[in-house]
Amino acid sequence: xxxxxxxxxxxxxxxxxxxxxxxxxxxxxxxxxxxxxxxxxxxxxxxxxxxxxxxxxxxxxxxxxxxxxxxxxxxxxxxxxxxxxxxxxxxxxxxxxxxxxxxxxxxxxxxxxxxxxxxxxxxxxxxxxxxxxxxxxxxxxxxxxxxxxxxxxxxxxxxxxxxxxxxxxxxxxxxxxxxxxxxxxxxxxxxxxxxxxxxxxxxxxxxxxxxxxxxxxxxxxxxxxxxxxxxxxxxxxxxxxxxxxxxxxxxxxxxxxxxxxxxxxxxxxxxxxxxxxxxxxxxxxxxxxxxxxxxxxxxxxxxxxxxxxxxxxxxxxxxxxxxxxxxxxxxxxxxxxxxxxxxxxxxxxxxxxxxxxxxxxxxxxxxxxxxxxxxxxxxxxxxxxxxxxxxxxxxxxxxxxxxxxxxxxxxxxxxxxxxxxxxxxxxxxxxxxxxxxxxxxxxxxxxxxxxxxxxxxxxxxxxxxxxxxxxxxxxxxxxxxxxxxxxxxxxxxxxxxxxxxxxxxxxxxxxxxxxxxxxxxxxxxxxxxxxxxxxxxxxxxxxxxxxxxxxxxxxxxxxxxxxxxxxxx
Amino acid sequence: xxxxxxxxxxxxxxxxxxxxxxxxxxxxxxxxxxxxxxxxxxxxxxxxxxxxxxxxxxxxxxxxxxxxxxxxxxxxxxxxxxxxxxxxxxxxxxxxxxxxxxxxxxxxxxxxxxxxxxxxxxxxxxxxxxxxxxxxxxxxxxxxxxxxxxxxxxxxxxxxxxxxxxxxxxxxxxxxxxxxxxxxxxxxxxxxxxxxxxxxxxxxxxxxxxxxxxxxxxxxxxxxxxxxxxxxxxxxxxxxxxxxxxxxxxxxxxxxxxxxxxxxxxxxxxxxxxxxxxxxxxxxxxxxxxxxxxxxxxxxx
Ligand SMILES: Cc1cc2nc3c(=O)[nH]c(=O)nc-3n(C[C@H](O)[C@H](O)[C@H](O)COP(=O)(O)OP(=O)(O)OC[C@H]3O[C@@H](n4cnc5c(N)ncnc54)[C@H](O)[C@@H]3O)c2cc1C
Numbered sequence: 001x002x003x004x005x006x007x008x009x010x011x012x013x014x015x016x017x018x019x020x021x022x023x024x025x026x027x028x029x030x031x032x033x034x035x036x037x038x039x040x041x042x043x044x045x046x047x048x049x050x051x052x053x054x055x056x057x058x059x060x061x062x063x064x065x066x067x068x069x070x071x072x073x074x075x076x077x078x079x080x081x082x083x084x085x086x087x088x089x090x091x092x093x094x095x096x097x098x099x100x101x102x103x104x105x106x107x108x109x110x111x112x113x114x115x116x117x118x119x120x121x122x123x124x125x126x127x128x129x130x131x132x133x134x135x136x137x138x139x140x141x142x143x144x145x146x147x148x149x150x151x152x153x154x155x156x157x158x159x160x161x162x163x164x165x166x167x168x169x170x171x172x173x174x175x176x177x178x179x180x181x182x183x184x185x186x187x188x189x190x191x192x193x194x195x196x197x198x199x200x201x202x203x204x205x206x207x208x209x210x211x212x213x214x215x216x217x218x219x220x221x222x223x224x225x226x227x228x229x230x231x232x233x234x235x236x237x238x239x240x241x242x243x244x245x246x247x248x249x250x251x252x253x254x255x256x257x258x259x260x261x262x263x264x265x266x267x268x269x270x271x272x273x274x275x276x277x278x279x280x281x282x283x284x285x286x287x288x289x290x291x292x293x294x295x296x297x298x299x300x301x302x303x304x305x306x307x308x309x310x311x312x313x314x315x316x317x318x319x320x321x322x323x324x325x326x327x328x329x330x331x332x333x334x335x336x337x338x339x340x341x342x343x344x345x346x347x348x349x350x351x352x353x354x355x356x357x358x359x360x361x362x363x364x365x366x367x368x369x370x371x372x373x374x375x376x377x378x379x380x381x382x383x384x385x386x387x388x389x390x391x392x393x394x395x396x397x398x399x400x401x402x403x404x405x406x407x408x409x410x411x412x413x414x415x416x417x418x419x420x421x422x423x424x425x426x427x428x429x430x431x432x433x434x435x436x437x438x439x440x441x442x443x444x445x446x447x448x449x450x451x452x453x454x455x456x457x458x459x460x461x462x463x464x465x466x467x468x469x470x471x472x473x474x475x476x477x478x479x480x481x482x483x484x485x486x487x488x489x490x491x492x493x494x495x496x497x498x499x500x501x502x503x504x505x506x507x508x509x510x511x512x513x514x515x516x517x518x519x520x521x522x523x524x525x526x527x528x529x530x531x532x533x534x535x536x537x538x539x540x541x542x543x544x545x546x547x548x549x550x551x552x553x554x555x556x557x558x559x560x561x562x563x564x565x566x567x568x569x
Numbered sequence: 570x571x572x573x574x575x576x577x578x579x580x581x582x583x584x585x586x587x588x589x590x591x592x593x594x595x596x597x598x599x600x601x602x603x604x605x606x607x608x609x610x611x612x613x614x615x616x617x618x619x620x621x622x623x624x625x626x627x628x629x630x631x632x633x634x635x636x637x638x639x640x641x642x643x644x645x646x647x648x649x650x651x652x653x654x655x656x657x658x659x660x661x662x663x664x665x666x667x668x669x670x671x672x673x674x675x676x677x678x679x680x681x682x683x684x685x686x687x688x689x690x691x692x693x694x695x696x697x698x699x700x701x702x703x704x705x706x707x708x709x710x711x712x713x714x715x716x717x718x719x720x721x722x723x724x725x726x727x728x729x730x731x732x733x734x735x736x737x738x739x740x741x742x743x744x745x746x747x748x749x750x751x752x753x754x755x756x757x758x759x760x761x762x763x764x765x766x767x768x769x770x771x772x773x774x775x776x777x778x779x780x781x782x783x784x785x786x787x788x789x790x791x792x793x794x795x796x797x798x799x800x801x802x803x804x805x806x807x808x809x810x811x812x813x814x815x816x817x818x819x820x821x822x823x824x825x826x827x828x829x830x831x832x833x834x835x836x837x838x839x840x841x842x843x844x845x846x847x848x849x850x851x852x853x854x855x856x857x858x859x860x861x862x863x864x865x866x867x868x869x870x
Contacts, residue, residue, distance in 0.1 A: 050786045074810050075792060077775030082787065086659070090787055093659040093670040101740055101759040104767075128864040140859075158828055158851045162816040166837070166847065169821060173838035179845045181826035181852075184859035192821050192828065194854055204817045205849075207834075214813025223813030236812050363807065364816040376867045387805045388775025396767030401737040404730065420622045420733055420766060422629060425640075428774060429633050431805035444870055459659070460669070474868040481867070504740075504759070 002056050002265050005302035006032045007569070009288055010309055011270045011318070012536060014113020015550050016557040017309030018252035019150070020535040023561030025259035029569060032263050032301060033256070034290050036310070037109025038088035039266040040116075040231075041068030041240055041249070048266075049082065049090040052294035056265040060257045063240035065233075072231035076386040079230035083108040083116050087293045088267050095459060097313065098466040103397065103504035105467065107311055111266055112249030114311065119228040119368040119383075120197040120245050121548040122156045124555075126375035126442075127184050129545030135445060136541040137517040140184075146555035147183075153255060154196035154246040156551075161192070162224060162365030163355050164435050168382045170354065171493025172372055175485075180373065185547075188374040193381065194551075196246040197222050197366055216242060226384050228367045248554075267293045271461050273306055273322045275529060283325065285532035291461060305531045305564055309557070312510040312538040313465050316451045319514070321462040325528040329518035331452060333445030335543035336507040337378065338471045338479055340439035341394045342413065342486040344495030345430050354494050359432040362390075368438075372489070377478045378441035378546025380486050387431050394436050395419040395427070399504045412487035413500040427499070435495075437486040441479040442546035443471055445512050469505045478546075509549050514538035516556075523563035524556070531568065535560045609720040611651060614678035616706040617725035618765045619647040621732040623773050636803045642706070644778050644800050646769065652784065653772065654764050673764070680761045682722035684735040689723070693734060698726035736762045774801045776810070820851040828852040 008024050010017045013035035021033045039045050042062045044054030048071065073079060085107045086094040099105055108116045124147050130140040159165070172190040173179070180189035198221035203210045214223045216238035223234040223244070232245040243250050256262040270290040275283035287302035308315045316331035348358040362384035372380040385393065398418035400406055406417045419427060427434075448470060453463035471479070487498050514520060514534045519527065524539045526532045535557040537549055544552045623641035630638045641647065655672040688694050703721035704714045724732060739758040777783060779799045781791045794809045796802045802809065822829015823843040831849035838845040 047786075047788050050788060071787070073792075075776045075794075077772060077777045078783075078787070078790070078792075080771075089668070091656075092668045093657045096658045096671070103759070104763060127859045128861040131861050132864045133866075140861075158820055158822075158854060160851070161818045161821055161847050162814075163818065165821075166818055166835075169837050169845070173841065173845060179821070179823060179826075179838070179841060181822065181828035181855050182857040182859075183854045184857050186859050186861060186864075199851060200817050202817075202849075204813065204815045206816060206818060208815065210815040214811075219813060224816045225811045225813045227810070234812065361816070363811075364814040376864065386775065386810075387801065387807050388771045388773075388777075391774040392767045392771035396770045397763060399740075401740075402733050405734070405737065418737075418766060420770075421624050421729060422626045424770065425623070425626055425629060425637055425804065426633065428801075428805050429629075429637055431807060472870060474870045477868040 002032060002263060002301065005287070006030045007303065008305045008307060008564070009034065009301055009303035010307045010535070011288060012036070012113065012308070012310035012314070013111045013253065013264055013266070014309060014311055014536065015115045015118070015248050016536040016553045017113070017307070018248045018256050019554045019557040020307055020309060020561045021262050022252050022256035022259065023558055024564065025256050025261035027565050027569070028261060030261050031256070032265065032303070034268040034270055034288070035111050035264065035266045036269040036293065037111070037266060039111040039264065040071045041065065043067065045266070048088055052267065056263050058257060058263040060241070060254050063254060065238050065240040065243065068233045068240060068243065069236050072233040074227040074230045074232070076230045076388045080389065083110060083231060085109045089294065096464055098457070098464065099507070100467070100469055101399070101504045103469070103506045105313060105507040105510065107313065107510070111253060111264060112247045115247035115550060116231055116249065117229050118247060118550060120195045120247070120366070121193045121368050121371070121381065122151065122154055122196040122551040123194050123371070123547045124183055125547050125552045126373070126545030127186060128375045129442065129542060133542060135515070135517065137522050143552065143555045143559065146558045147551060149558055150551055150554045151194075154251045155198055156194045156196050157199055159193040159195040159197070159366055159369035160200050160222070160224070161369070163357065164360050164362050164365060164382055164384055165192070165370040167355060167360060167435060167493050168370045168437070168489065171489040171491070174492035175488050177372065185373045186375060190370070190372045193369050193371050195366060195369065196251070198244040198246070200224050222366060224365050226363045226367055226386060229385065229389055269293055269461050270310070270318060271298070271321070273318065273324060273532065274300065275324065282528055282530060284530040296460070305533060305568055307533045307535045309534070309536040311536055312513045313451055313467065315534060315536055315538045316513045317453055317465040320451070320453045327519055327528055329447070329515060331513050332447045332450040333512045333515050333518065334450040334467070334469060334510065335443050335445055335512045336469060336505060337440045337509040337543055337546055338443040338475050338505055339441065339508065340479055340483050340503045341501040342437045342439060342483055342490065343394055343499040344435050344490035344493065345427070345497040345499070346433045346494060347496045348433060350494045350496065351433060360435050361432055362435060372485070373547070374482065374485070375545055376442065377482050378439070380482060380489070381438050381440065383436045383438045385436065387428060390431070390436060391428065394501055395424060397504050397506070398502050400502045412484050412491070413498045416500045416502055418501070435490070437490065439479060439482045439486055440509070440546050441475060441482055443475040443478070443543055445515065445542050446472055450513050469507070471505065509543070511537040511540045511543055511549055511553070516541045523567060524560040525567070533560055533564060608675050608678070610722055611674050611678040613703050613706065613717060613721045613725050614681055615647040615651050615674065616642060617703065617732060618681070619650065619769065620706055621729040622766055622769050624729060639800060641769070641773055646773055649772065649777065649783070650765070650769050653768065677761050677764060678722070680739060680758055681724040681735065681765070684738045685723035685727055685732070687738050688727070688731060688735045694727060694731045696728045696731065698723055700726055702726050702728070736766060774805065819847040819849050821845065821847055822852050827855040
């Protein structure tokens with residue numbers, strides 16, 4: 001049951017919110033974690049998309065691996081629809097956000113938040129992005145103890161190699177790049193992903209002649225079947241906490257519940273932050289109001305501290321939809337790692353020579369297990385996807401029209417642009433001989449980019465977020481150079497055809513809309529509102545150099561929890 | 570006023586006009602005999618979209634195999650895309666559409682016609698619009714050719730390539746829709762391209778076709794997960810969803826470093842100072858000292 005007041009209320013049980021809840025719960029505080037989406041794999045909600053189910057969950061006894069197996073089918077179209085940001089009720093569509101051009105924002109609703117989609121890549125920020133780019137008021141060194149804490153709980157290890165990673169590494173080595181085995185990366189090179197996914201069972205080695213099944217307990221850890229974006233429940237049959245992918249619902253949520261002090265209420269969309277203002281003082285947060293997404297009823301709860309962790313779009317939206325003081329940086333400075341996709345296609349005979357088999361088989365292995373780092377530019381990573389997600393991410397969108405409208409001339413790619421018709425069908429007929437590289441650039445915070453709201457466009461939770469994103473010249477240059485490096489790596493790996501999407505801005509990683517140093521102070525408390533903290537990726541001062549952001553978001557949330565304890569408890 | 574402003578106004582005007590005449594047109598089109606609850610213009614337009622994005626490709630038969638011939642229309646992808654865009658987004662206003670979902674298929678179809686007109690206006694179309702094209706998208710006997718010609722807008726009269734060109738034009742515009750009495754709602758017309766190209770491709774290449782009925786509640790959906798049961802899986806060679814693969818080759822690392830351990834399985838780079846290998850055990854990342862003092866911005870802002 002949800003009480004009337006708590007020591008701390010956390011808004012959003014996504015990647016970072018549960019980290020703060022766990023730390024505060026462990027310190028003995030009573031914590032309520034409010035989440036807009038459903039709670040998958042929990043016996044209180046056996047049919048989370050069809051029936052309202054229970055009210056709240058405060059015990060790991062509610063967690064069920066079997067339910068997760070049932071609900072996370074790994075069927076890509078179904079799971080995208082299930083997880084994308086919208087109400088639990090399957091009959092209702094996504095919550096609409098306005099985004100420029102034909103790009104999109106990919107975020108999830110549900111306990112675990114966007115880490116339900118994420119591929120488990122857990123590198124640290126590039127130290128230079130924090131210490132040298134001038135955006136951060138704290139040092140990289142301040143984050144190190146928290147990185148270690150997060151990496152331990154998420155069980156971060158070097159990702160395993162299957163055929164697609166071997167292909168990429170061969171290309172990177174032949175292109176002359178160095179091999180890196182560091183946590184703290186200061187120069188360009190390639191390395192395995194530090195992944196928050198349990199390593200695969202040694203039985204699954206290609207030489208081991210495994211002829212059994214892939215279910216627990218016969219197989220423990222990762223099973224090397226694609227499925228992270230589509231909700232990864234592997235190994236099937238495993239108890240909830242033995243699932244290989246340590247998304248925050250599997251890592252931090254059970255840890256938080258185990259403290260005995262944390263209650264999670266899903267299907268609760270926070271619409272207001274309550275404050276009190278003593279004479280001549282700045283406002284102090286006293287609680288929040290939230291709306292039950294099944295019944296539409298609004299309730300409220302009081303708290304000593306309020307922690308916003310609704311993600312880099314909804315946290316500023318919530319702020320802007322309340323009467324909290326206006327700060328010119330609220331919602332501004334959005335970074336999305338302005339990305340692109342570069343694909344290689346191989347001839348079967350060439351692959352035979354390189355890999356000893358005639359296919360790449362991107363559906364095998366972890367989704368993203370190999371990376372190339374370049375502090376100052378960003379990163380590249382190999383991506384395995386099902387053909388549906390691959391089609392929309394890699395071929396379905398482009399900022400430069402359809403491939404037949406472009407003549408790439410002497411560019412390092414053979415074709416560029418969106419694909420459709422016979423060209424698309426021909427290319428996808430090579431799905432099993434294709435490897436996609438995701439370009440993730442170190443875009444910088446610009447004030448024009450970010451979230452605003454307009455009274456004219458409300459939904460049931462108030463004015464919707466209007467997102468603006470226009471990369472700068474530098475952002476484009478960094479991305480273009482990375483795309484060229486990607487093409488070269490693919491060529492060196494023997495690709496017969498290279499295709500560049502020239503993707504429109506698409507937000508898989510969203511950060512820095514409530515930046516430390518601009519909206520929140522060095523403890524992540526709002527400059528303008530006492531007892532109001534931000535503990536999600538919006539508090540990051542920049543895009544951490546282009547490295548996957550979750551490790552840093554979670555490390556910062558852990559640090560913020562410590563600062564809250566010091567300051568108020 | 571720039572071209573963009575004028576065209577933006579035109580979009581609004583077309584939208585308003587469409588709203589005004591749609592009730593009359595409903596009556597006029599009753600006689601066509603196409604499906605019932607979806608606007609017929611919308612139906613023809615989404616067939617034209619599907620036919621352009623995922624066409625039947627007889628030429629691919631001899632080139633890469635007969636399984637590559639059928640396209641989206643053969644599996645009624647167009648009908649599902651209409652359902653999907655009508656059910657897919659909501660503003661959560663109880664009076665706007667079923668379950669608060671904004672029904673986007675009709676306005677999208679009109680936006681596509683608008684784009685087709687803009688394409689012709691700029692003389693960027695490769696061939697002339699022809700009323701025979703939409704007729705050819707229907708099976709014989711499905712509806713009378715006259716009725717289809719009446720219902721079809723400019724978009725469906727374009728050649729497939731010109732339809733794609735028209736879609737590209739939409740990335741340039743803002744579009745406004747009036748879902749409820751007082752709600753003026755603007756979105757980037759690029760969303761149209763995203764839905765009719767990106768989502769159409771995703772749905773086609775995903776497992777969608779295999780469901781008995783995708784619109785059933787999630788707990789009741791049945792999917793055979795049989796590679797032969799999904800047309801696009803036959804075309805991509807996707808083997809269906811699996812619980813696991815015995816595909817591990819090992820872990821990358823060097824003798825000098827902390828990554829990679831145990832017996833070598835293969836060598837990636839024998840020229841490296843310390844050869845880079847794939848080994849049996851992972852090792853671990855190095856908690857290295859870091860020094861960023863010589864960092865330089867490749868592209869200073
Ligand atoms: C396909 C994909 C793959 C990715 N892979 C990786 C990866 O490998 N590594 C990596 O580092 N990052 C990855 N990311 C990004 C990563 O998932 C996000 O950066 C991370 O989840 C962000 O954490 P967050 O807490 O800021 O926000 P979220 O995880 O988005 O959490 C916000 C939560 O708040 C809830 N919420 C929103 N509004 C409200 C409200 N008003 N009231 C209550 N609750 C609310 C949401 O439902 C959500 O659960 C990936 C993203 C995608 C889309």
